[in-house]
Amino acid sequence: MKAGVLFSGGKDSSLAAVLLSRDYAVELNTFVFGPGRILPAVERAALALGFPWHVRIFGEGLLARAMDMIRSSGYPNDAIQMVHRYALKELSTHYRVVADGTRFDDRVPMLSRDEVQSLQDTLRCSYVRPLLGFPRREVDSLVARHLQIICGETGNLENGDYEAEIREEFRARGEDAGKYFPPLHEQSLVIGMTST
Amino acid sequence: MKAGVLFSGGKDSSLAAVLLSRDYAVELNTFVFGPGRILPAVERAALALGFPWHVRIFGEGLLARAMDMIRSSGYPNDAIQMVHRYALKELSTHYRVVADGTRFDDRVPMLSRDEVQSLQDTLRCSYVRPLLGFPRREVDSLVARHLQIICGETGNLENGDYEAEIREEFRARGEDAGKYFPPLHEQSLVIGMTST
Numbered sequence: 001m002k003a004g005v006l007f008s009g010g011k012d013s014s015l016a017a018v019l020l021s022r023d024y025a026v027e028l029n030t031f032v033f034g035p036g037r038i039l040p041a042v043e044r045a046a047l048a049l050g051f052p053w054h055v056r057i058f059g060e061g062l063l064a065r066a067m068d069m070i071r072s073s074g075y076p077n078d079a080i081q082m083v084h085r086y087a088l089k090e091l092s093t094h095y096r097v098v099a100d101g102t103r104f105d106d107r108v109p110m111l112s113r114d115e116v117q118s119l120q121d122t123l124r125c126s127y128v129r130p131l132l133g134f135p136r137r138e139v140d141s142l143v144a145r146h147l148q149i150i151c152g153e154t155g156n157l158e159n160g161d162y163e164a165e166i167r168e169e170f171r172a173r174g175e176d177a178g179k180y181f182p183p184l185h186e187q188s189l190v191i192g193m194t195s196t
Numbered sequence: 197m198k199a200g201v202l203f204s205g206g207k208d209s210s211l212a213a214v215l216l217s218r219d220y221a222v223e224l225n226t227f228v229f230g231p232g233r234i235l236p237a238v239e240r241a242a243l244a245l246g247f248p249w250h251v252r253i254f255g256e257g258l259l260a261r262a263m264d265m266i267r268s269s270g271y272p273n274d275a276i277q278m279v280h281r282y283a284l285k286e287l288s289t290h291y292r293v294v295a296d297g298t299r300f301d302d303r304v305p306m307l308s309r310d311e312v313q314s315l316q317d318t319l320r321c322s323y324v325r326p327l328l329g330f331p332r333r334e335v336d337s338l339v340a341r342h343l344q345i346i347c348g349e350t351g352n353l354e355n356g357d358y359e360a361e362i363r364e365e366f367r368a369r370g371e372d373a374g375k376y377f378p379p380l381h382e383q384s385l386v387i388g389m390t391s392t
Contacts, residue, residue, distance in 0.1 A: 022218055120331060132329030138322045142219060
């Protein structure tokens with residue numbers, strides 16, 4: 001059975017893919033807002049993991065909608081949540097099983113129980129979160145066991161999460177993204193698998 | 197790293213153990229109220245899975261406390277929840293990683309986010325629920341892939357969950373357990389692994 005995993009190149013989505021690959025034929029999927037966006041570091045991460053990788057493009061207007069939400073609320077959480085739901089919805093048109101790297105300790109993006117139920121019922125898919133039942137300490141230990149990663153802050157490290165592209169678009173429009181996003185957001189990028 | 201899994205012999209705790217065994221040295225642990233209680237079917241299930249199995253005995257008085265809670269509330273949920281928490285707590289004295297077969301769709305036993313945090317902080321353990329991120333449909337499909345099971349109702353199928361022993365104690369005291377417990381509670385028992 002195929003499973004389509006939402007993939008940023010970071011440690012959580014990579015670990016979710018590795019764990020899931022024991023029981024599913026995993027394919028990695030990275031969503032971008034702009035059709036021209038290239039993500040060589042994410043592509044290398046996918047290559048290191050050894051799973052097929054697909055770049056998928058969000059429908060036109062979603063980036064503007066996300067930016068409007070951020071401008072009006074003053075913080076990115078609702079917009080990130082909305083974009084994540086949209087990605088899962090899109091992905092469910094390609095796979096019967098969709099998955100992501102949501103951890104138990106995550107706050108955003110995190111679908112509520114009702115949202116998960118509704119997603120599965122309306123889209124007739126299974127939404128799997130392999131890391132949901134693992135506390136941070138165990139995720140860290142599994143990451144160390146399976147993955148080689150580098151860490152940095154958003155902006156210094158290329159990865160395929162939504163935040164980077166939204167931040168860039170704010171900058172391109174001469175707006176200060178810094179007033180919406182928390183100053184320090186630790187990111188990770190997978191550069192290899194460990195040999196175990 | 198060792199992980200102590202709460203084990204009833206049923207499909208959920210068995211599947212949790214199988215999934216976890218890819219990354220941890222799994223040991224199965226079945227709690228009983230009465231020191232003399234024997235569970236040959238659960239022992240055979242543990243043998244079929246191939247992991248070490250330990251029977252652990254709850255402290256004296258816990259069964260009476262659970263029965264009092266059930267009598268006073270009129271339903272078993274709070275008591276089952278209390279007993280489950282107690283089992284996790286006990287288990288954390290033996291393992292740094294404790295685990296169970298809680299699924300996303302479960303209502304009871306299900307620890308809240310705060311309870312999980314508190315359990316981990318006070319007992320300095322990791323509490324892992326490998327099935328938490330899997331919807332029922334995927335759990336069923338993984339069970340079919342890995343396990344041979346038989347199904348039945350509580351009372352007709354021996355397994356190591358708390359309900360059976362509590363029900364028996366009500367009966368032994370001449371009380372009707374049926375007025376507290378829902379009439380139909382589907383149970384499962386693992387009888388083998390599939391060959392895949």
